[in-house]
Amino acid sequence: MLGATNLMRSHTQTSHIRLKRTFVVVTVAREKFITPGPKKDTKKQKKIKFDPTDELWKSDINLNEDITKALGGVALLEKERKSGDPFKQRAYENAIYIITSYPARIISGAEAKKLQGIGSSIANKIDEILKTGTCESLKEKQEDAELFETFSQVFGVGPVAAKRFVDKGYKSISDLANDPDLTDMQRLGIKYVDDFKLMIPKVEAQGLIHYVQDVLKELSPAYIGIACDGHRRELSETNSLYMAITHPNYTSSPSTDPGRLLLDLTDALTDLGFLTDHISSGILKYWVRWESIEGSTI
């Protein structure tokens, strides 16, 4: 039985001197990851339920782009104003997604309200959008909302920090670098802000996986390390790499202490110069940044 799950995240960037890549490793060992609990079956058919697999919802173009665009703006404002209520945020995203897929032109808020996921608040906004072409609330603090979104792109910057940066009057990500209260994670996020956005081609991902597997095997032939997620699913490129690492001595049932299972690996990879910036480090979870050495065969 799989006892530990490692996650890696890798990105690439080209500079004139050398290739740069970021790399994140995470381990998690919890039985619930392996045997997920029973799924709740909540079905009520009063409202029209959105089903992306249903032919009925197949729409190549968004017939309600004016509505979804305006709602997107409102959602942004809401995010900034409340410093990000994740549920409200999701509610907006869900509604926008549904309306985008809706295979007909919406002519009233009431029509939209028939859809599951759209209630009276959004229905009212739709009426306003249809009538005036925009939303009154959209006229306020649009710039702040956009800055909030920009800052949120930085790794380590969530809704709270993003709001704080907006309130401090920062206008760009480069302004953040001077902030005295940055966490280590945010410093890395700023430093590698472009790096984190890049994708890793499959071939390269394979090389990285094999490299780690080789190091693993040297530590102990019994170690097991397999690729997970995107790379495992044979995607042509990924923006992150995940690996599950375990050892026969480490089982999740009954639970055993993983001990140095992960640290031995990350120590070795660090000694090799494979890993550089450490984002976080624990017994079960480890994140690092990796930077390749010029001339590396990877």
Add this chain to the structure above:
DNA sequence: AAGACGTCGCATTCCC
């Protein structure tokens, strides 16, 4: 009217 909306490891802050 009020709770659910996924959950958890790690970093950091806050509080005692």
Add this chain to the structure above:
DNA sequence: GGGCATGCGA
């Protein structure tokens, strides 16, 4: 210094 709450990412 230990325990708890918060922020964050996944």
Add this chain to the structure above:
DNA sequence: GTCTT
């Protein structure tokens, strides 16, 4: 913010 109880 929407849905459910």
